[in-house]
Amino acid sequence: MSQPSSSITPPLVRTASARIPTVYGAFFLHHYNDARDAKEHLALVMGDVRGRSDALVRVHSECMTGDTFGSLRCDCGEQLHMAMQRIASAAQGVIIYLRQEGRGIGLAQKLRAYNLQDEGYDTVDANLMLGHQADEREYWAAADILRDLGVESIQLLTNNPAKIEQLRGYGIQINGRVPLQPSMHADNAAYLQTKVARMRHLLQLPPAPPTLAGAALTPDLTARISQLQERSLHHFARTHSPHVTISYAQSLDGSLSVEPGAPLALSGATSMTMTHALRAAHDAILVGVGTVLADNPRLTVRLVAGANPQPVVLDSALRTPLDAALLNHPRGLWILTTERSSSDARHALAARGAEIVVLPPDESGRVSLSAALAALYARGVRSVMVEGGAHVLESFVASHLAHYAVITLAPRLVGGLHAYHAGSNGALPRLAQVAYTPAGEDLIVWGEPVWGQPAVDTPALTPEPI
Ligand SMILES: NC(=O)c1ccc[n+]([C@@H]2O[C@H](COP(=O)([O-])OP(=O)(O)OC[C@H]3O[C@@H](n4cnc5c(N)ncnc54)[C@H](OP(=O)(O)O)[C@@H]3O)[C@@H](O)[C@H]2O)c1
Numbered sequence: 160m161s162q163p164s165s166s167i168t169p170p171l172v173r174t175a176s177a178r179i180p181t182v183y184g185a186f187f188l189h190h191y192n193d194a195r196d197a198k199e200h201l202a203l204v205m206g207d208v209r210g211r212s213d214a215l216v217r218v219h220s221e222c223m224t225g226d227t228f229g230s231l232r233c234d235c236g237e238q239l240h241m242a243m244q245r246i247a248s249a250a251q252g253v254i255i256y257l258r259q260e261g262r263g264i265g266l267a268q269k270l271r272a273y274n275l276q277d278e279g280y281d282t283v284d285a286n287l288m289l290g291h292q293a294d295e296r297e298y299w300a301a302a303d304i305l306r307d308l309g310v311e312s313i314q315l316l317t318n319n320p321a322k323i324e325q326l327r328g329y330g331i332q333i334n335g336r337v338p339l340q341p342s343m344h345a346d347n348a349a350y351l352q353t354k355v356a357r358m359r360h361l362l363q364l365p366p367a368p369p370t371l372a373g374a375a376l377t378p379d380l381t382a383r384i385s386q387l388q389e390r391s392l393h394h395f396a397r398t399h400s401p402h403v404t405i406s407y408a409q410s411l412d413g414s415l416s417v418e419p420g421a422p423l424a425l426s427g428a429t430s431m432t433m434t435h436a437l438r439a440a441h442d443a444i445l446v447g448v449g450t451v452l453a454d455n456p457r458l459t460v461r462l463v464a465g466a467n468p469q470p471v472v473l474d475s476a477l478r479t480p481l482d483a484a485l486l487n488h489p490r491g492l493w494i495l496t497t498e499r500s501s502s503d504a505r506h507a508l509a510a511r512g513a514e515i516v517v518l519p520p521d522e523s524g525r526v527s528l529s530a531a532l533a534a535l536y537a538r539g540v541r542s543v544m545v546e547g548g549a550h551v552l553e554s555f556v557a558s559h560l561a562h563y564a565v566i567t568l569a570p571r572l573v574g575g576l577h578a579y580h581a582g583s584n585g586a587l588p589r590l591a592q593v594a595y596t597p598a599g600e601d602l603i604v605w606g607e608p609v610w611g612q613p614a615v616d617t618p619a620l621t622p623e624p625i
Contacts, residue, residue: 206251215252234341263295302329439465
């Protein structure tokens with residue numbers, strides 16, 4: 160780390176500023192020229208940070224592939240958006256955008272390093288083989304920008320201890336670190352593991368995505384889950400709304416249970432393990448209060464190594480019992496309700512640690528699903544797995560808010576509770592891009608619900624006269 164010699168004129172000059180409205184709220188973008196590296200650096204500022212202590216600050220180094228094109232090879236784009244969201248929720252903070260692409264080696268060299276990584280070298284060795292250091296970034300410009308903005312002290316949004324040490328070395332008072340936990344999937348797993356193992360990054364990672372501890376999953380099942388995870392991230396980046404996967408088990412005759420309110424174990428050991436891996440691949444897991452009352456589920460990830468998704472219950476009138484297992488969930492329970500719920504019930508459930516979110520009703524007086532998804536988005540949820548029960552699945556499908564379906568078919572005939580009915584409010588979809596994977600005795604059906612005209616090779620529902 161070498162600080163260039165200073166000159167009489169300040170090396171860093173603020174040149175222009177403008178208001179920038181974003182999906183996360185309005186920021187001010189300040190443009191700087193730095194005479195030392197002849198680069199244009201940026202500061203994206205929300206709120207009044209001059210004289211502020213503990214300002215939220217992200218010092219982000221440019222990543223054209225991740226920030227602009229949404230590359231999944233790294234976690235840069237995801238961290239940038241998480242930081243903008245965190246700053247917007249706090250209504251104050253700064254993102255300093257330093258023009259030092261590819262940990263300082265430049266875009267062309269970074270692409271060459273990617274090719275070496277595809278040959279099996281990790282991100283550190285690839286840089287070294289190209290004649291660079293593992294990390295060539297410098298933070299003097301960030302320190303000068305913070306001084307120019309008049310920030311007193313900061314909370315730094317980072318997982319990188321080297322960044323904290325360097326900024327402190329340049330005289331910045333850092334009072335705390337706010338971690339940014341990225342999602343892990345097949346394309347970035349090795350990169351994130353190298354960051355932890357060789358660059359001291361402070362990340363909590365599962366051993367591998369997803370590592371199995373229950374029944375053995377076939378490579379086909381794990382690959383499908385990885386692909387779904389990537390699809391969710393693409394959807395979120397494109398639409399700025401959580402991706403919704405509906406997932407449930409049904410008998411061959413389409414029953415979810417014998418009768419409403421009665422639990423029934425339909426999944427075999429392998430499909431149950433697959434369901435836990437699928438949970439770990441989502442940010443949130445959502446059920447209706449009917450499932451809480453019938454099954455008293457825990458909705459945790461127990462059969463594979465992986466993070467628990469945030470549990471969410473749709474409960475318009477707050478019927479969730481105070482002894483529900485979900486109230487002991489390690490992440491706490493979010494209950495989405497309406498004005499129909501009493502303040503007594505809200506206080507009692509809040510006292511048990513639940514977060515009660517009051518939302519507008521739909522036309523039937525139940526929680527509006529679009530309001531529910533907006534509330535989850537505002538809390539940073541990028542993907543949600545809807546695991547039942549019958550009414551909630553039907554609502555998501557009838558409102559065209561299900562983006563992907565993973566349905567376990569168990570080889571049984573039950574003659575019980577069905578999710579979908581001819582009178583469903585809105586046309587029912589067919590599945591496109593369908594795949595079938597065996598899971599023990601069960602069959603998993605994967606597909607994208609599509610509404611409208613059937614594909615050419617799909618048989619017509621109205622039979623031809625014979
Ligand atoms: N086979 C499987 O994979 C599987 C998975 C889960 C559950 N199940 C079974 O399914 C059964 C439970 O199904 P269920 O239909 O009774 O319960 P559910 O779908 O879990 O919950 C339905 C309740 O959620 C509330 N809700 C709030 N907003 C809603 C909205 N926008 N749309 C729909 N519901 C909304 C409503 O109650 P309020 O009006 O009071 O809010 C509604 O009655 C149980 O027998 C359970 O064992 C099976």
